[in-house]
Amino acid sequence: MIPIQLTLKNFFSYREASLDFRGLHTACICGANGAGKSSLLEAITWAIWGESRAATEDDVINAGALEVRVDFVFQYNQQTYRVIRTRQKGGSGSLEFQIETSNNNFRSLTEKGVRATQQLITGHLKLDYDTFINSAYLRQGRADEFMLRRPNERKQILADLLKLDQYEVLAEQAKDSSRQFKAKAEQLDLSLQSIQTQLQQKEAIALQQSEIETQLQQLQQVQEIDRQQLQQLQSLQHQRQTWQQQLTWQRQQYQNLTQDCDRLQQDIATNQRQQQQLESLIAQESQITTGYTEYLNLQATEEALAGKFQAYQDAQQQKQQLQQQLTEKINEINLQIRQKQAKLEALSQQEAEIQETLNKSAEITTALEQLQRSRTRLAQLDKLQLNVSPLLQRRANLQTEINRAQARLTAKLEEINSSVSQLYNQSVRQPQLQSRVVQVDTQIEQLEKKRVYQQRVQEKGQERRNLQERLQENQHTYERQIAELTQKLEMLKTPDASCPLCDRSLDEHHWNHVVEKTQTQQQEAQQQYWVIREQLAECERQREELRQEYRQLSQELAVYESLREQRGELAAQLQASSEVQVRLQQITVEKELLERSLTIGNYAVDLQDELQELDEYLQELQYDEKTHALARGEAERWRWAEIKQAQLKDAVRRQGLLDAQKPELLGKIASLETALIELQTNSELAQKLADVQQGIAELNYERSHHNIILASLRQAQSWQFRYQELNQAKQQYPEVGDRITLLNQSLQERLTNQQGINHQIEAMVNQLAEMADPTGEIRSLEQQIQQRRQQLDSYIANLGRLQHQKSQIETLQTQYELQQEQLQEFKRQFRIYDELSKAFGKNGIQALMIENVLPQLEAETNNILSRLSGNQLHVQFVTQKAGKSTRSRSAKASVKNAKLIDTLDILIADASGTRPYETYSGGEAFRINFAIRLALARMLAQRSGTALQLLIVDEGFGTQDQEGCDRLIAAINAIASDFACILTVTHMPQFKEAFQTRIEVRKTNNGSQLSLLT
Known part of the structure; x- marks a missing residue:
């Protein structure tokens, strides 16, 4: 991977920045600490893999910004790619992957989703984040991580770098498979023993089956005779029940007619009473008409x-409104008069107060003279304070800094005391942690065995379930067959029945043959049905036992994951506790030094000397803060004279204003009183009010007379209702007479029907008395049939169980042979996976691969180290060493009995001899680290299938002297031809001057800025 262009927006300390790598071969990224040098390189890893040193994803966003974007263009395998990664603060992000086309444009390769696109990028580069930071990127503070570990831990780190953990996964899978096959073999062996015991019961089952079949046939013959007799009695009982139902129905009809007659008689009496009431109301017609006329x-x-x-109401309302308006205007004028009178009284009061102030003029003049003398003295003391105040401020600052230094030492001492107590408690807990780790390992091993057994229980439950489903299908088949045969027998019982199959008529001989054959088929189907029911019951019982066992195992295995997590935590605690004792000794020494400093006051010595000199100089100036305060108080005490002087001037001015305001107020009060008299007598509102009162008198409305008329109207209102009832009575009277006639006719018809039904009931009662009741005999026969049915069911169930056992034994014989073959296969698989678990383990392929890699790593390291040290240093890796041997009689026997221990010691040969790496420090240690780290980088890049074209070295030169820096620069220049681009990061001036090409990073108010110097 060769970088071409990097563009940043709001990434860590960068706001807007861009860096063009074209033409850069060996360059130095330099700048002050914290300027953003490492952030520039972190941007590359974040853009490609989304990984950085940030604790959370939002931490890469610049403070104050809402989103981040990194655009990285690079070349790989003669192709140019572009990666654009963005993220919103508190939200999601996006990832774009593009490839350059022939016309210098970019074509998108982005998959659906960030995760899929990330997998595509990693697949193209053949390089993941862990391999990159352990090969091409020597990160700040991690260059010597491999070297600083203990020898027995270096092998594990090398295995992690080589990604040999996949073989650990394969070893664990092989162990699980071997345990599973071993458990299956053991379980299968137990199952074979159980099957062999069951096969020995075959002859006893056959004898018992023959006896039950004979008893079952005898019971079925007796049962058939009783069933025929029961059918005859049931036919007779059915006829008797029919007569009883008819008798019940006739009696119900008779009762209904009786109820109808009673209801009709009640309706006739009700209508007759209504007819009498209507006649009485019609007789009062003249009286009702007179009362109704008076009501109108x-x-x-x-x-x-x-x-x-x-x-009258409207006139009264208008009168109230006019009176209210007149009253409001009168009140308004009265209010104005009162306000003017109040102002006049206030002016008189102010005049008295002003006169009192004017009487104190002589006293105020004397106080002003005393105030002037006090202020002169205060000015002298203020001038002296200006010279003393900086000195006092400096003294306070010195005292504060001394107190802070003491507080820091005290806080650090308290922190160390807390750390000592905590480390001591941790060292005490180490034996308990070891015991707990052993205990948890034992529990996990037991639970793993139960997990294997639980899986076998689940598989057996699935087998029982499949068997149950097959039995249920067979059960439904036999149920349909039994129903069809029963239907055939019912058809054959009818007179002149034909053959159910060919539909031809049957004579007595063929009819008997068909019935006998059908009954035989029915019995066989019934026997098979009961056998299947027994098998289903047994299968369900076994499934329930398996379910209970599975639930119990699940409850016991519920703590499996928590125990594994607990084991990891305990292992981490145990590993950390081994370093506690060394740390405890260091902290104890530091604690004693702090206590000695606090006791003798040996801290902030320069500050204490300066404080003593300030105290001596202040005594020479003879400035007293108390005297200054008394002078300030004296001046403040006489300051009231200035205030009184201003009040005296204001009193003279106000007296002149009062003399001008009094005559004006008196004139306004007289004018308002005249306007009030005019409003009450000759105004427009007063005239309108007089007219309204005259109109009310002309209406001549009396409320008492109106109330008398209303009371009389309410009393006469009942005649209105009586008049309405009279009209309704005239309409209803003919209808009620007709209704009474119809009800009498209906009553006569129902009495006639009632007599006819009574005669029929008497005839039915006589017939039922002559017929015998077979209920008792039927109940007795049904009990006998039911008891015999239970015996038959018991025999059939036993017979089905025996037949099931017989067929099961035959199945078990086949199963026994198959399981014998499975047992041999399981044992063979167990041996295979047991060997694989050993081969994939630490002492197998992993150890072999590390042994094969170390010579290559050693040769590459020595090649680089020879350039860094001038052929003065040579590295040797030792993977095994002799442990402590048991006591023996001779030295030869001691060497023979010595046990080899796996390790990864690093021995360094120099001019003075060979010694371990741990004895080196400073510049030599770093040169060794750098050589091994660079050799690891090349080896990891080769194993990942990619060429190591980019090398980044981040802040690795602080421990080098001038000669070491020169050799390191010479080594980098020597290996420069092996890389397309080498970037080094440093803040050391003498180191960055050795590079012709430098990338300067500086921090400004607008974020980190870049500049390229060539």
Whole structure:
């Protein structure tokens, strides 16, 4: 991957920036710390893979911005690609992937969705993010990550870089498969033992089946005789029940007619009473007509009085409105008069207050002279304070900084005390953590065995379910067959029945043959039906047992995932606790130093010396803040004289204004009183009010007379209702007479029908008395048939169970042979997967691959290191070393008994000899780190199937002296031909001057800015 163009918008510290890589081969990205050098490189990884050092996705967006965009153009395998990645703050993002066409335009390769497009980019580059940052990108602070780990951890890091974890996955899958096949073999062995025990019961089942068939045939013959006798008695009972139903119906008809007669008699009496009431009302016709006429006269009089009442109400309302308007105008003038009088009284009061102020003029003059003397003294002290105030401010600042230094040391001491307590508690917990890890591992191993057994239970339950479905289909088939045979037998029972199959007439011999054959088929189908029912019951019982067992296993396995998470947490805690003791010793030394500094006051020494000098100089100036405060208070105490002087001048001015306002107010009050008298006597409102009062007198309306007429009208209103009832009575009287006649006719008809039904009831009762009741005999026969049916069902069920057992034994024989073959296959599969789990494990293919890679890595590292060190350093990787041997009688036996331990030690050979890498520091350690890191980068790029065309080195030269920097620059120049582009990042001036091409990064108020210097 060769970079061509990078465009940033709101990425980390950049607002708007663009960098053209064309023509750059070896360049240095330089600038102050925090200017945004690493962010420029992070933009490349974020654009291609969406990965960066940011904790959350929104952290890559510049502060104050709402979206981020990175546009990166690069070349790979002679093709030019373009990646555009954007993101909205708090929202989603987008990803565009394009390829350059022949006409210098870009064609989109973007898939549907960001994830699919990301997979397409990774597939084109044949390089993922982890491989890139471990090969082409030597990130800041991670160049020596591989070297700083312990020897026994370096192998694991190398395995992670080589992505050998996929073999761990394969090893774990192989272990799971081997455990499953082992468990299946064990379960199958137990099943074969159970089947062999069941096969031994075959002869006993055949003998028991023969005895049950004989007993069943005898019971069926007796049952058939009782069933024929029951049918005859049921026919006789059916005829008797028919007569009883007819008798019940006739009695019901008789009762209905009786109820109709009673209802008609009640209706006749009701209509007769209504006819008498109508006759009485018609007899009062003259009295009702007179009362109704009087009601109409009163109604006309009331309407006339209502018109006068409305006019009276309108006149009264107009009178009230005029009176209200006149009262408002009078009140308005009275208000104005009161306001003017109040102003006149206020002027008199102000005049008295002004005179009192004028009487104090001599006292105010004396106070002003005293105020002037106090202010002169205060000015002298203020001048002295101007010289002293900066010194006092500096003294306060010094004291504050000294207190802060003491507070920082105290806070750091408290933090160290807390860390000491916490680290001590962690060191105490280490044995408990080890014990807990062993306990959790044991629990997880037991649960894994139960998971395998649960899977076998589930498979067996599925087999039982399939068998149950087949049995249910057979059951439905036999049910249909039994129903068809029963229908045939019913058809044959009818007189002159024909053959159910060919529809020809049957003589007695053929009829008996057909019936006997059909009954035999029915019995056989019934026997098979009961066998299937027994099999279904047994199958359901087995499924229920399997379900209960599966539920119990699920409950026990509910804690499996939580235990695995707990095991990971405990392992991490155990690993962290091994470093606690070293950290505890370091913190204890630091704590003792802090306590000694706080006790003797050995902190902020320069500040304490300066504070002492300031105190001595302030004593020489003899400035007293208390005296200054007393002078300020004295001047403030006499300041009232200035206020009183201003009040005295204002009093003289106000006295002149008062003398001019009094005559004007008196004239306005006299004018308002004259206007009030004119409004009450000769105004237009007063004249309108007099006219309205005269009109009310001319109406001559009396409310009491109107109320008397209304009371009389309400009393006479009842004649209106009586008059209406009279008219209705004249209409209803002929209708009621006709209705009484019709009701009498209906009553006579129902009495005649009632007599006829009574004669029929007596005849039916006599017939039923002559017929015998077979109910008791039928009940006895039904009980006998039911008891015998239960015996038959029991025999059929036993027979079905035995037949099922017999057929099951035959099936078990076949199953036994098949399971024998499966057992051998499971054992073979177990051996295969057991070997595969060992081959894929750490001591198999993984160890072999690491052993094959290390010589290549060692050779490449020494090639690069020779350029960096002037052939003074040489690297050797050691993968195994001798452990502690058991005690032996001789040195030869001790070497023989020594156990080899897997490790990855790095030995460095120099002019003084060979020693471990951990003994090196500073510039030599970094040169070794750089050589190994660059060798790893080349090896990882080759394994990923891509060429390492880009190399990025981020801040890796701070530990180098001048000679080391020169050699490092020479090494980079020496390997420059191996790369299309090399970018180095540094803030060291002597290092960046060694490069002809520099990319300067500086931070401004508008974000980080770029400039290319060649």
